Amino acid sequence: MSDQGGREALRWLHTWLGLALGSLLFAIFWMGTLAVFDREIDRWMMPATRASGPAAPFSADATWQRFGAQATGSPLWVLTLPSDREPFARIQFAPNGSEARAARIDSSRKGIPLPRERLAIVLVDPATGAVIPDPGTKGATGFFFPFHWHLMLGQGGIGQWIVGLAGLAMLISIISGVIIHRDIFTQFFTLRTGKRGGRLTLDLHNAAGVLAMPFHALIAFSGLAIFYFLYFPAPLDATHPGGERQLFLESRAGYSRPQANQPGGVASLDKMIAESQTLWGGGAAARVTITHPGDANAYVEVNRTVDDRVPNDSRPVYFDAATGSRLKFAGIRPIATAQRYIAGLHFIGFDHWLLRWLYFIFGLVGCGLIATGALFWVQRQKKVGGSSRVMALAEALTVASTTGLIGATCAYLVANRVLPAGLAGRANAELLVFVVAWAGLAIHALLRRGRAWSEQWGFAALAAFAAVALNAVTTGDTLFRTISAGDWAVAGTDLTLLAGALISGWACIRLRRPSASPLPGVALESLSQ
């Protein structure tokens, strides 16, 4: 195949992958970017959890004594210890009568036989010991993050497969984009702001793609590497008849034993934590999990925090629950270490604020990359005289999947502040607002050709500003107060919303000017034809 033929084939591939999966990719990238600060956004959305951290070192023993009785019969009892980003304790277990009580951990083939989302949650303020009332929201960790990695379609792994497909398409698009970009080296730093038509859009697309290419490739590849066991089942089935669970136990130094169906107690969890910290050579404990609590064969897993490291490896230590004697502590296998490092680059569980902000900014660049790609295609088709009906649909889809999604996200935050605290099904009501807002903005994009861009940027600006104002009014936590108190999670969210409001407002005003078409180079009047 000649160079020209090869390049044209890759251009076709790049274009159609982008068209087919661009909207989905934008949603995944947008939610992933927000998930960089999911715990901080949670503090904003759950005012009752804006705790100040423990007044004294937090006692796992006291927590077990207080909340452990409810866990007898539950497959798991999980205590997540307070941290800087989540200044409260979280206790999870399967309550009496719940579906999760029936989970058979030992016979499951799944790597995570009982996802923690299926467990009941109790939140405790470590400073006062008071139980924090149900926040009545999924927040960011319960919506933005799961939307990012499985589109809220967790059943049967369908969402993970769709996201994986999109991630693979992103990788292919990055590679094909480099090849079809004929002047990649001469145009490396080029941004021709004076140009009109598709030229500026293409320059923006190239700038967003080329200069941040290592980041985009890293994110796409690491996202796929996280679920290697799902995307490559054949090798897993061939080498590990016990499925993902066997793989996880062997490669990540895990431990498991069946319950004895005899009653048993729990020794001092604080002593187990202290012993674990000695074995780790320092570092705080993040989580304590008791499997088969109340059973003679119960065992305790203590996980280390990953705040101070990139690899997402919590170095678990296992103890016999009744006696406190250590059962297992081993390092993970070399290949698993590499996989945990790559996964850690994607999860960003570490406490490194410069890196976290850089990920956020480059995530927005990735969103811009996808959006400008779609926009460029629409501009090109308009220029070559494509069908106006197809153009209308393509432009509406581009608007709905970009500014529509941004506007819906802002509406979700506004709903969080507006919906009554005691409303039954409040969390689902917030999601409904998100869906209705997104659908409404999609319809708006179809009906308001030529003006949809500016009007939706205007909507996003108003909603973002309203969210900040409503936070101040409904919680009393004005920007001045949160900055003075050093509550940077809430202050940072407010400041970012305000910055977003300003940028969206500027875009709205800029695009409303008579000479400014949402499609540079295409006169506003011609869009309504």
Next chain:
Amino acid sequence: MTFGAFLLTCLAAYAGCALIALAQLSNRQRVYGRSVPRLSVGVALLRRSAGAALLIGAVAIVLAQSGASFGVPLAILLVSGAAYGVMATLAWAPGLFRFGRTAA
């Protein structure tokens, strides 16, 4: 990473990207005007090499300060950020690279 090291890294990466960018004729024309002569092959190679050396230096500072684990993603993002900085300067304020001269 100390603030001083961060600043030094950003400056080194920015200078490195700028040297590489200004070895390119189209970028030199943005800064000095259409009549600016093309650099000789030797001078262009020298500038690109100096730019690459500065970039390597910036990466080395990051790795030394932050360790390999954090240093790798940090270096990638800081160098990309510097490249964006040079692109923005060329797009909106190319005169900043002129240093009072009409042509280099």
